[in-house]
Amino acid sequence: MDGPPGYHILTWGCQMNEDDSEQLGALLEGQGYVRRSTPEDADVVLLNTCSVRAKPEQKVYSKLGELRLTKQARPGMVIGVCGCMAQLRSREIARRAPHVDLIVGSGQAGEIPRMLRERIAANGARPRRPSAALGLPGSGERGASALPWRTSARAAPLRAFVPVMYGCDRGCTFCVVPLTRGRERSRPIEEVLAEVRSLARGGTREVTLLGQTVSSYGRGLEGGAVGFAELLRRVAGTPGIERVRFTSPHPADFTDEVVDAIASTPQVCEHVHLPLQSADDEVLRAMQRGYTAEAYSALVEKLRRAVDGLAVTTDLMVGFPGETDAQAERTLAFVAMTRFDAAFMFAYSERPGTPAASMPAAVPQEVRIARLERLIALQNRITVERNSALVGEVAEVLVEGPTPRDAGRMQGLTRTFKAVHYRGDQALAGRLVRVRLTEAGLTGFAGEIADAPAPARSALACEP
Numbered sequence: 150m151d152g153p154p155g156y157h158i159l160t161w162g163c164q165m166n167e168d169d170s171e172q173l174g175a176l177l178e179g180q181g182y183v184r185r186s187t188p189e190d191a192d193v194v195l196l197n198t199c200s201v202r203a204k205p206e207q208k209v210y211s212k213l214g215e216l217r218l219t220k221q222a223r224p225g226m227v228i229g230v231c232g233c234m235a236q237l238r239s240r241e242i243a244r245r246a247p248h249v250d251l252i253v254g255s256g257q258a259g260e261i262p263r264m265l266r267e268r269i270a271a272n273g274a275r276p277r278r279p280s281a282a283l284g285l286p287g288s289g290e291r292g293a294s295a296l297p298w299r300t301s302a303r304a305a306p307l308r309a310f311v312p313v314m315y316g317c318d319r320g321c322t323f324c325v326v327p328l329t330r331g332r333e334r335s336r337p338i339e340e341v342l343a344e345v346r347s348l349a350r351g352g353t354r355e356v357t358l359l360g361q362t363v364s365s366y367g368r369g370l371e372g373g374a375v376g377f378a379e380l381l382r383r384v385a386g387t388p389g390i391e392r393v394r395f396t397s398p399h400p401a402d403f404t405d406e407v408v409d410a411i412a413s414t415p416q417v418c419e420h421v422h423l424p425l426q427s428a429d430d431e432v433l434r435a436m437q438r439g440y441t442a443e444a445y446s447a448l449v450e451k452l453r454r455a456v457d458g459l460a461v462t463t464d465l466m467v468g469f470p471g472e473t474d475a476q477a478e479r480t481l482a483f484v485a486m487t488r489f490d491a492a493f494m495f496a497y498s499e500r501p502g503t504p505a506a507s508m509p510a511a512v513p514q515e516v517r518i519a520r521l522e523r524l525i526a527l528q529n530r531i532t533v534e535r536n537s538a539l540v541g542e543v544a545e546v547l548v549e550g551p552t553p554r555d556a557g558r559m560q561g562l563t564r565t566f567k568a569v570h571y572r573g574d575q576a577l578a579g580r581l582v583r584v585r586l587t588e589a590g591l592t593g594f595a596g597e598i599a600d601a602p603a604p605a606r607s608a609l610a611c612e613p
Contacts, residue, residue: 152183153181153182153183154181154182154183154192154193155182155183155184155185155190155191155192155193156174156177156182156183156184156185156191156192156193156194156195157184157185157186157187157188157190157191157193157194157195158170158173158174158194158195158196158197159188159194159195159196159197159212160197161196161197161198161199161205161208161209162197162198162199162201162205162232162233163199163201164310164357164359164396165310165312165359165361166197166198166199166232166233167310168310168311168312168359169197169231169232169255169258169297170195170197171303171304171310172258172298172299172300172303173195173197173231173258173261175300175302175303176258176259176261176262176298176300177193177261178302179300179302180262180265188216188219189219191226192225192226192227193226193227193229193265194216194226194227194228194229195229195230195231195251195261196209196212196213196228196229196230196231196232197231197232198230198231198232198233198234198235199232199233199234200233200234200236200237200238200325200329200500201233201324201325201326201500202495202498202500203498203499203500204498205234206234206238209230209234210245210246213228213230213242213245213246213248213249214246216228216248217246217248220248227250227251227265227268228248228249228250228251229249229250229251229252229253229261229264230242230246230249230251230252230253231251231253231254231255231258231261232253232254232255232329233255233325233326233329233330234329235252235253235254235255235283236254236255236256236283236285236328236329236330237325237328237329237501237502238501239252239254239281239283242279243278243279249279250268250279250280251264251265251268251279251280251281251282252279252280252281252282252283253281253282253283254282254283254284254285254329255285255297255329255330255331256284256285256286256297256315256330256331257282257283257284257297257298258297258298259297259298260282261282264280264282267280268280285330285331286316286331286332286334296315296334296336297315299312301343301344301347303348304351305347305348305349305350305351305352305353306353307352307353307354307355307547307549307578307579308353308354308355308356308357308547308549308562309348309353309355309356309357310356310357310359311341311344311345311348311356311357311358311359311384312336312358312359312360313335313336313341313358313359313360313363313366313380314333314334314335314336314360314361314362314363314365314366315330315331315333315334315336315360315361316330316331316332316333316334316361317330317332317333317361317362318332318333318362318365319361319362319399319437319439320437321436321437321438322435322436322437322503322504322505322508323436323466323469323497323500323503323505324500324503325500325501325502325503326361328502328503330361333361333362333365333368333369334369335366335367335368335369335370337370337371338367338370338375338379338380338383341358341380341384342383342384342387345384345387345390346387349387349388349389349390350389352579353389353390354389354390354391354392354547354579354581355390355391355392355393355394355547356384356390356392356393356394357393357394357395357396358380358381358384358393358394358395358396359395359396360395360397361397362397362398362399362402363377363395363396363397363398364377364398364399364402364403364404364407365377365399365402366380367379367380376404376406377395377398377404377407377410378404378406378407378409378410379410381393381395381407381410381411381414381417382410382414385414385415385416385417386416390416391416391547391581392416392418392547392564393414393416393417393418394417394418394420394566396422397422397423397424397464398421398422398423399424399439400423400424400425400438400439400440400444400445400448401438401439401440403423403448405451408451408452408455408456409455411452411455411456412455412456418564418565418566419456419457419458419459419460419564419565420459420460420461420462420564420565420566421452421459421460421461421462422461422462422463422464423445423448423449423452423461423462423463424463424464425445425463425464425465425483426438426464426465426466426469427442427465427466427467427469427472427476427480428442428445428479428480428482428483428484429442429472429476429477429479429480430442431476432469432471432472432476435469435470435471435505435508436469436505442479442483446483446486446487449461449487458565459565460490460491460565460566460567461487461489461490462489462490462491462492462493462566463489463492463493464492464493464494464495465480465484465492465493465494465495465524465528466494466495466496466497467480467494467495467496467497467517467520467521467524468496468497468512468514468516468517468520468521469497469505469512470497470505470508470509470510470511470512471508471509471510471512472497472512477520480524481523481524481527484524484527484528484531485527485531488531488534488535489528489531489532490532490535490565490567491528491532492528494521494524494525494528495521496514496517496518496520496521497512497517499511529591532591533589533590533591536567536589536590536591536593536594537589539586539589539594540586540587540588540589540594541585541586541587542585542586543583543584543585543586543599544563544564544565544567544569544583544584544586544594544596545563545564545581545582545583545584546561546562546563546569546571546581546582546583546584546596547561547562547580547581548560548561548573548577548578548579548580548581548582549561549562549578549579550575550578550579551575551578552570556575557572558570558571558572558573559571559572559573559574559575559577559578561582561584567593567594568592568593568594569584569586569593569594569595569596570593570594570595570596571584571595571596571597571598572597573598582598583598583599583600584596584597584598584599585597585598585599
């Protein structure tokens, strides 16, 4: 193919994976590669994977099957599997997809340039095994060497993700994160703030702070502890940043200081994603979640009292090993009482290497699916009801641009993380506007401009 070498990245999973893919792109562009719109046009194709549930893994193997045919037509193409699935299932990937060239774990993205150079130097002589980089930091490792490779040479989108910590020490029995991303490590606060300042200078107006248990930020940092509440306030104080979000906190370490930071810091949005998983205490103990349903409920009530108009979303899981019909009913009753704004809802999926995978009394798959369908129906009804109650109100919307299907309709998010579509001027993209909500549905709102948009900030206002 003429011109500079091209790359294409396919992403599955959470917001952390989206940020990882952005970093992978920046890494390759620093090596002279350019982004291609399809795998068929790329010299390097990276699959950035997720292992939280079985379904994303199945999609990866399906895509690898498609890429096998593409590589047969273009033998020089390099295919790499990166991220959590690579970390957890490297041997299986090599066995099931022998056309894969690189297997790169979640902490080893920085090795990709070297691995690509070695493949190119081989001049088409393909090794019998894929090149692999799978190391994770040790349990006692701290400092910069324990953090994944990261570059500040990145584009500044309107809304940006900024990881503040990696890994997890919680040890939930269903979760593979400690196996795929290692032990908990926080980024130094000055490094986080420098990245946020750089994004703000480039035009970013909203940042989302990321971590597996983001509310535990600061543990183990050298030079004195800086907690998550202080991090929120300091990020919010960055000139040019209008909105600050975060995901996902853990209910067991969501402190009063964090509640106060949300309530008293204007830039911090009125939305908390607070994973529940189950509302039965016995199931929560088996999951090793570290809280009771009563404690979780008290935290939600505290947040709602402190923050006007707060939207609370959550994660819910049904069919955990040993879960009875009565325990599943407790979760349904809790959801009906708490009335979340929205939820990510899943049937339990066995993950290899986790304690839950070997627990007795597995719930039959058909029972898991039936429980999930009831939960989805209940939560969807609640979501529509909560959205419908907001019709007629005026919401601040950060306009992202036209919708993909209709250039005359603009889209954006409210401070409470609800999608809004309205007819308006494309020149308002990147601006904060006030939109009257006229129609509500499961996925968001239709609306109309209520008054003039907020004034644009000058370039000088974004200087540190």
